[in-house]
Amino acid sequence: MSKTLHAIILFLLSFFGYSQQVMITGKVEIDNVDEPMNLSTIIIENLSTFSKTKANDGGIFSIKASEGDILQFTSGFTTERNIKITSPILSKGFIQVHLDLEVIELAEANLNTLKKNLKDNISKEDTKQTNFYKSLGLDPNLQYIEVNPNVTSSINNNGIVDPTLWISALTGQHKKDIQKDEYFKKENRVKKVIEFFTTDYFIDRLKIPAHKINEFIHFCYAQKNINLKQLIETHRMEEVEDHLLTQAEIYIELLNKTINK
Structure with a gap:
């Protein structure tokens, strides 16, 4: 009976130890890129707790996690990557994550209205709107020019002489x-x-x-x-x-x- 009780206590201690969340700091790096990139659009999500955070411009981030949690790294320009949190990662309190750029085949591709997911901006067929502009003899790229609602003549002016x-x-x-x-x-x-x-x-x-x-x-x-x-x-x-x-x-x-x- 004492051995059974001892085993239960050890299990509970182990369970609560593993389930305790620890703040992890990490750094995201993009492989095979020569020029520095702004990494602030990379989203890090703990799929176990649904908590999210963003990396800063240099790729640094912090997020709470427990052993066994899965961290998902996504953005509009990199391939998605999932990383399982292990005991050594928790002990170290730091993780370095390497991501690859998303490769998009550009052959015979046309630019569509920009969307949040960069992969959705590529199409091999003309849109109806593009064909309409072509039929009028106009540059199809005119359809992508939009008026910025924040721009007004009295706020974004040419100074006191305006x-x-x-x-x-x-x-x-x-x-x-x-x-x-x-x-x-x-x-x-x-x-x-x-x-x-x-x-x-x-x-x-x-x-x-x-x-x-x-x-x-x-x-x-x-x-x-x-x-x-x-x-x-x-x-x-x-x-x-x-x-x-x-x-x-x-x-x-x-x-x-x-x-x-």
């Missing part, structure tokens, strides 16, 4: 343009959060209705106890996720109270 700045100041348009510019910046920040965590994360993990995701992120930004904007700009995505998880419970409770009124 007459548009004088007119906008007199009419109050300059103040309106600043408000409009700030609005688009806020919307861009919301978009970045959704792109990083994905829509499925908000629906499946946080239980936020799809049509309420934007409103929920604005709700998170409005909380005074944490500077969400600063956390995102400094790539502290684990802290961002902690904030989202906390605010999701509060937001859903408020949502249910509104519905039940």
Whole structure:
């Protein structure tokens, strides 16, 4: 009986020891590349805990993990790689990850409207829009030129000698343009959060209705106890996720109270 009890205690100690999360620091490197690259778009996800983070420009990242967890490394320009966390990695507290560039065959390829996943930007057939521009005798690349909603004559002007700045100041348009510019910046920040965590994360993990995701992120930004904007700009995505998880419970409770009124 004592041997059995002793074995159970050892098993439990072993289990809790292995399940304890440790903060791991790592560095991502791209193999067979001569020039330095900006690695800040590489996403590291712990597939066991669903926590995510981003590497900085130099490829440095930190994320919590336990032995046996799988870390997934993805980006729009590298091949996906999964790494299993072992006891030696946990003991060292540091991991160096080598990734390969995604090779895309460019023969007879056409450039389409740019998408987040770079592999989706390559096509071997003309789009309907491209054929339409060709039929009009126009350069098909004109279809990819878009107006930046953040650009206004009174904000991005040519300095004090620009007459548009004088007119906008007199009419109050300059103040309106600043408000409009700030609005688009806020919307861009919301978009970045959704792109990083994905829509499925908000629906499946946080239980936020799809049509309420934007409103929920604005709700998170409005909380005074944490500077969400600063956390995102400094790539502290684990802290961002902690904030989202906390605010999701509060937001859903408020949502249910509104519905039940």
